[in-house]
Amino acid sequence: MSTPPIKQKATILQIIDQAELVKTFRLKLEKPLSFKPGQFITIFAGNGPAAGAGAASPAPAKAYSISSPPRKDYIDITVKMVGRFPEGVFAKLKVGDAIEFLGPSGVFVFDKEKTKKPVFLAAGIGITPFMSMLEYIKSNGLETHAVLFYSNRTVAGVAFLKRLEELDGDNIKIVNSITRETPAQWKGELERINMGMIRKYVDVSDKDCTFYLCGSADFVRELVQQLMDSGVEQVRIIKEEF
Ligand SMILES: Cc1cc2nc3c(=O)[nH]c(=O)nc-3n(C[C@H](O)[C@H](O)[C@H](O)COP(=O)(O)OP(=O)(O)OC[C@H]3O[C@@H](n4cnc5c(N)ncnc54)[C@H](O)[C@@H]3O)c2cc1C
Numbered sequence: 001m002s003t004p005p006i007k008q009k010a011t012i013l014q015i016i017d018q019a020e021l022v023k024t025f026r027l028k029l030e031k032p033l034s035f036k037p038g039q040f041i042t043i044f045a046g047n048g049p050a051a052g053a054g055a056a057s058p059a060p061a062k063a064y065s066i067s068s069p070p071r072k073d074y075i076d077i078t079v080k081m082v083g084r085f086p087e088g089v090f091a092k093l094k095v096g097d098a099i100e101f102l103g104p105s106g107v108f109v110f111d112k113e114k115t116k117k118p119v120f121l122a123a124g125i126g127i128t129p130f131m132s133m134l135e136y137i138k139s140n141g142l143e144t145h146a147v148l149f150y151s152n153r154t155v156a157g158v159a160f161l162k163r164l165e166e167l168d169g170d171n172i173k174i175v176n177s178i179t180r181e182t183p184a185q186w187k188g189e190l191e192r193i194n195m196g197m198i199r200k201y202v203d204v205s206d207k208d209c210t211f212y213l214c215g216s217a218d219f220v221r222e223l224v225q226q227l228m229d230s231g232v233e234q235v236r237i238i239k240e241e242f
Contacts, residue, residue: 003034005042007102012095013074019159022125024067024078025093032072033103037110037132038212038240040065041077041103045089058088065128065214065240066104069135078159080125108214108240112142116208120148121193121223126215126242127159133212134167147173147201149193151219153180175201195226204230213239 010027018024040063062085068076079090093099110118110133120130127150137144152158155178168174177189177197189197195204202209204227211227213220220239227237 003104005102005105006031007100008033009098009100010075012093012097012099015093015095018078019161020154020156021081022078022157022159023081023090024076025090026068026074026076027099027101028074033075035066035070035075035104037069037136038065038108038129039104039106040108040129041075041101042105043077043085043089044100044102045085046100056084056088058085061102062089063105065106065132067128067131069132069139078125078128078131106240108212108238110136110212112137112140112144115210116144117202117206117210118144118146119198119202119209119211120146120150121198121211121213121215122148123151123193123215123219124153124157125159126213126219126240129214129240130212131160131163134164134172137172138167143171145171145173147175149175149177149198149201151177151179151193151215154178155181155183155186173201193223195230204232207236209236211237213237215242217241 008030010029012025013028014026016024042061042063044061045058064077066075067078079086108129122130130148137146164174175189177193179192182190213223220241224237
């Protein structure tokens with residue numbers, strides 16, 4: 001169960017280098033947070049040196065998906081360190097610093113009662129809500145059969161690569177794709193996610209399959225179009241744009 005969003009303080013417990021320009025911020029919570037995998041929190045810039053009203057200043061608050069599964073003591077958010085808010089706010093944070101956030105929010109959630117066969121389609125930092133969903137499926141031993149398609153330009157940019165390799169197993173299939181290089185010994189795909197690739201692993205006409213998309217607006221728009229052109233009904237498509 002998730003609760004209505006509330007404002008609370010958190011302390012930075014750990015900062016983890018996840019990939020090139022991608023960092024995970026582990027937040028120790030003041031109060032336990034009840035949320036569903038896929039939901040996000042809104043982080044406030046606060047009154048630090050980065051806050052201000054100039055064009056180069058970060059917005060007063062920005063949304064970040066929770067990248068860890070529901071648990072009581074901490075949550076993770078994982079940030080691509082590019083842009084005004086990441087560079088103006090996150091880049092200045094140190095372990096022990098306090099931040100304020102509002103959450104949880106959002107309807108881009110994995111519902112184990114309704115979704116038998118989730119197909120997750122992620123580009124770049126759009127992986128974050130799916131990490132929460134996949135860890136939730138794994139840690140609860142759900143029978144759900146999930147497939148993740150995850151596209152990045154380079155191997156160095158693939159966040160959570162090692163953890164995803166560990167998650168790949170009986171009921172979770174991970175399909176990594178790299179689009180701007182051909183790494184030696186790469187076992188994954190080498191093109192942008194497309195219907196040909198999806199059909200290799202998924203029967204798209206199976207009514208039990210629900211497609212979850214997360215990434216840039218262009219990524220989401222293009223793939224929604226391809227899914228609909230392939231006969232996937234709108235009710236089986238759920239999306240979040242970053
Ligand atoms: C529901 C939701 C969940 C989100 N979850 C996450 C999450 O889990 N992790 C995450 O990192 N973000 C997430 N975002 C995006 C986040 O809220 C910020 O928009 C993002 O961190 C960029 O910060 P900004 O808006 O201040 O960037 P701006 O400075 O306003 O830049 C706008 C865009 O341009 C890009 N950009 C800026 N400068 C450059 C540059 N030099 N080179 C290339 N691109 C550039 C930025 O990446 C950004 O996408 C989420 C957004 C939403 C709506």
